[in-house]
Amino acid sequence: MTLSEITAGAKEWLDTLALEKNVSEQISKGKACLYCGKEIEQPATGRPKKFCSETCRRRWWRVHQTI
Ligand SMILES: [Zn+2]
Structure with a gap:
């Protein structure tokens, strides 16, 4: 692995972090x-809506359901 490859990988990782933070x-x-x-x-x-669609709303509730 070259240095530029490592740098590119690190940048990608930082971009992912920034994206997650933004989301x-x-x-x-x-x-x-x-x-x-x-x-x-x-x-x-x-x-205000919390979900983009009915599907997401249902899935979220399924994940967060406590029975
Ligand atoms: Zn959604």
């Missing part, structure tokens, strides 16, 4: 889906 930031602001992290188009009126 969790978006989620905490209610701008991204709680389940998949996809950006949510919030309705102008009414309650």
Whole structure:
């Protein structure tokens, strides 16, 4: 492995970290889906959405269900 390859790998890893940080930031602001992290188009009126779709909402509840 060459130095440039290592640097490229490290940059990729940092990009992933930055992306994850950004996604969790978006989620905490209610701008991204709680389940998949996809950006949510919030309705102008009414309650803000937490999930991008009904599928994600159901999956999230399945994961977080405590029986
Ligand atoms: Zn989603």
